[in-house]
Amino acid sequence: MVDVLLADDEAMVRAGVRAILARDPGIEVVAEAADGYEAFEAVRRLRPAVALLDIQMPGLDGITAASRIHRELPGTAVIMLTTFGEDEFIERALREGASGFLLKADDPRELLAGVHAVAAGGAYLSPRVAARVIAGLRGGRTGHGTAPGRPMERLTARENDVLALLGAGLSNAEIAARLSLVEGTVKAHVSAILGKLGARNRVEAAIAAHQAGLVGERSADRPADRPLDRP
16 A cells, blocks of 8 residues: 655645545555645654655745655655646756656546556656656756766666666666566665766656666667656
C-alpha cells in the first residue's frame, strides 16, 4: 500500500484528487493539508511514501515545502501537482528535490502512475511536462543536471548502463531486472552516480542522461509509456 499525503489549499481540488487516488486499491490518502506548513508537519509525523503538493499555498509554498521534505525527510518522495506548467516552476521544483511534476489538467491515469513510480524510487514527469523539459534541454535553457563531458567520464560502464535506464524513468527494481542485478546493487550505483554527477536527485540525473544522449543509446527497448523518455 502506498501512503500519500495530499496538500492543496482548495478543498474541492483535494476532494477531486482524493477521488482519483481512491480508484487504485494500492494507494491510500493518509492525511490532507491546506498549506505548506501543515504538509511538512504531516510528513514529519506520518512519513508517507509520497507527498502530493500544490505549488501555490498559503504560509509555506509547495516548492519550499518540497525542499524541506527532501532535505529533512528524504524517505518521502514529492510530486508537484499544479495548474502551473511554466518552465520556471518546473525547474525550481526539480532543483529543490521533487521526484515528479504533474499538471492538474493531465489524464488522471498519469496521477496514479506517477504515485506508484516515485514510491518505487523512480522519477515521473507527465508527458506535457516532459516535453517542456526535453525542449529546454535541446534549446539549452535549463540549468538542471550535468552537461555532457568530464562528469560523465567519471562513471563506470555499469553506472552508465544504470544511468541510461534511470533516464528512461525506470525504478530501481526495474533497472535491477533489466540488468540482472539485485536491487541493493542498483541503489548503490544510483548513489554513486548522483555523487559523481553532482545531481541532487534522480530527476536531475535523468536529465543529465538525456543531455549526454545515453537514453537512446542504452535503453532502446525501454517501456514506451515512460514520460521522462517522451520527446
